[in-house]
Amino acid sequence: MTAKQKLLSVPHLLGIEGLTRDDAILILDTAQSFVEVNSRQLKKVPALRGRLVALLFFENSTRTRLSFELAAKRLSADTLNFSASGSSVQKGETLLDTARNIEAMGPDLVVVRHEASGAPWHLSRVMSGAIANAGDGQHEHPTQALLDAFTLLSRWRRTAAQGLDGKTVCIVGDISRSRVARSNMLLLKLLGARVRVAGPATMLPAALADVYGVDVYDDVDDALFSGDGVDAVMMLRIQKERAARAVMGSDDDYAVGYGLHRERFDRLHAANDGIVVMHPGPINRGVEIDAAVADSSSSVILDQTENGVAVRMAVLYLLAVGMARTDVGSAA
Amino acid sequence: MSNANLVDMVDLTVSLRLPGAPDDESVTALAKAAAAGGVGVAVVGVEGLSLVDGPAVSAAVMAMRAARAVGVRLIPAICPIRTGGTLADLRAAERAWRDGHESEADVVTAVWRLTEPTDDALLLRRIGDLARARGAIVVVPSVDRSLSAGAVAVEGAVATRLGLAAMPEAAEAIGVARIIEVARLTGARFVVSGVFTAAGAALIEQHAAVGVSGVVNAANLLCDEGALLRRPYDTRLLQAPPLSTSTSRLALLAAVKRGALLVSSGHRHVPKRERDLEMTRATPGGTALASTAALLSSVLTPAEFLHAACIGPAALLGCTPTARVLLPAVDDDLSILVRELSA
Secondary structure, eight states, X not given: OOSSOOOOSSSSBXXXXXXOHHHHHHHHHHHHXXXXXXXXXXXXXOTTTTOEEEEEEXXXXXXXXXXXXXXXXXXXXXXXXXXXXXXXXXXXXXXXXXXXXXXXXXXXEEEEEESSTTHHHHHHHHOSSEEEEEEETTTBOHHHHHHHHHXXXXXXXXXXXXXXXXXXXXXXXXXXXXXHHHHHHHHHHHTTOEEEEEOOGGGSOTTHHHHHOOEEESSHHHHHHSTTOOSEEEEOOOOGGGTGGGGSOOHHHHHHHXXXXXXXXXXXXXXXXXXXXXOOSOXXXXXTBOHHHHTSTTBOXXXXXXXXXXXXXXXXXXXXXXXXXXXXXXXX | OTTOOOOOOOOTTOOSOBTTBTTOOSHHHHHHHHHTTOOSEEEEEEESGGGTTSHHHHHHHHHHHHHHHTTOEEEXXXXXXXXXXOHHHHHHHHHHHHHTOSOOTTXXXXXXXXXXXXXXXXXXHHHHHHHHHHTXXXXXXXXXXXXXXXXXXXXTHHHHHHTOOEEOTHHHHHHHHHHHHHHHHHOOEEEEESOOOHHHHHHHHHTGGGTEEEEEETHHHHOOTHHHHHSTTOGGGOOSSOOOXXXXXXXXXXXXXXXXXXXXXOOOOOOGGGTTSOGGGSOOOOGGGTTHHHHHXXXXXHHHHHXXXXXXXXXXXXXXXHHOOOOTTSOOSOOOOOHHHHO
């Protein structure tokens, strides 16, 4: 790290909204330094030794949870794992009561995933530690967007400061229910990319273009092939647990209409052989993306997962560095 | 006027409530209000399907008798239709109600209240037929269930930015249109509760002759969805149906001023423990509206408020002919305990 450590402008990472471009660049540059750490034989640094990181997952997670846990451990932090299943939450305990009890154990950093939009914001009002949002309802999933941007920058051999100017990224799927899409729209725009979003009309929330400044399409082929085309396509998972069924037809209908199937990918690849295919996972193979496409050389899906650790190390580190700020715990 | 009693809010969507304190909904609250001589009309509900033969009915009937003892006139409000409820539930609740009374002399127009919206037009038709035969008024929420399921906000920039599950404004227009057609079909009087869109208000106003009225929650006259951005995720702003857009809020306010819509407190109780809950887990409600009249004084004149919250609903319930003219400081069927308005 640098002799005089730069600080984020915010005490918590509640979302991409609220971050400055400098914040994003700081996180991505810091993540780059942790990539080197992760390539060592001994993948550990003492940056957070003696710090306690609470991982509060009120909602199921595999990648994000493991990634945050690994990130904390590689920074030498102690971790406190909480999951709603098997906890007092199932006995009717409220979010705030749970948080206050966790708070009594003195965590320095709190990573929270919750099914309700705004839950991390709630916790930031009552907990003294810095909060990192690991996904809240349909609202935001900032570390996913950061690792996605990091992956794109790496693929295109750009620094964070160079940004994504001149690149066009298309996000396809259930935009309405996707926290990944919201965070990505904000961050990609912040880094200078042009963003297109596509999906069935029932999966496109109102006022999307006005709120995020993106180009909106209900025909995926228009989104992918119109104008100068796209440089990267991000396929979103159809979120069956968030009632996507009510607003779409069958899996086959969706795959044909909006999925990145082989024929559509071949056409995309013919138009731009450097096309980058992304997916935040978990994948519904054969629905939003063909299995062969997901495993193709254009796919950076596993890179996304790998980069997630470095990005989350950067987030935890920077939040910990910023803990000296007096406004942590009183974001409201 | 400082010492005068004014007409109380006649809140068609409220049951067992101490006037001026919509938080306090209990038999005790009603008894206290009655003992103070301040209640002219008591609206008592029989909530819930499973309560037809249960202690709630007994409590309600006891409250009725206590109220009658001090000369209170009664408006039974029966609320039997929740999700999955049937007409048989309504009949059972009505029967239980009538069996609990020695005399109906003091009972004015009955209010049947559906606590949940229904998309079942056949059920609505049968309720309408029964209500017309009984002379009852049916209070029914305004939204189409399929379009509003799980929604805590109106579709638009605010919900999109905050990632809140949202319903289109069309959910209300569709729901209101269904109610209007059922009213036309059955001849029953329907009151659409919780009107929150300009389109819904316009439909109701255009079809008033069919026997359809509308009630807007006071919250939707005071703040719109923009409040969610100013104070994000404050569950005290959560309404069912949700807060209006600014355009709709102004249209609703204009409709109230024209006398085309009535006003209720949006009384649903929000327990204190829920006020800090995340938006999607909290109970919708309007606890902050305990002093509805005082709050609405910023957007309505006293005369407008009296009509929207008192005289209009009273007329709808059939009180006016026996109450003569409802005016402040006149010996009315109704009296009020809203000091803020007279201050």
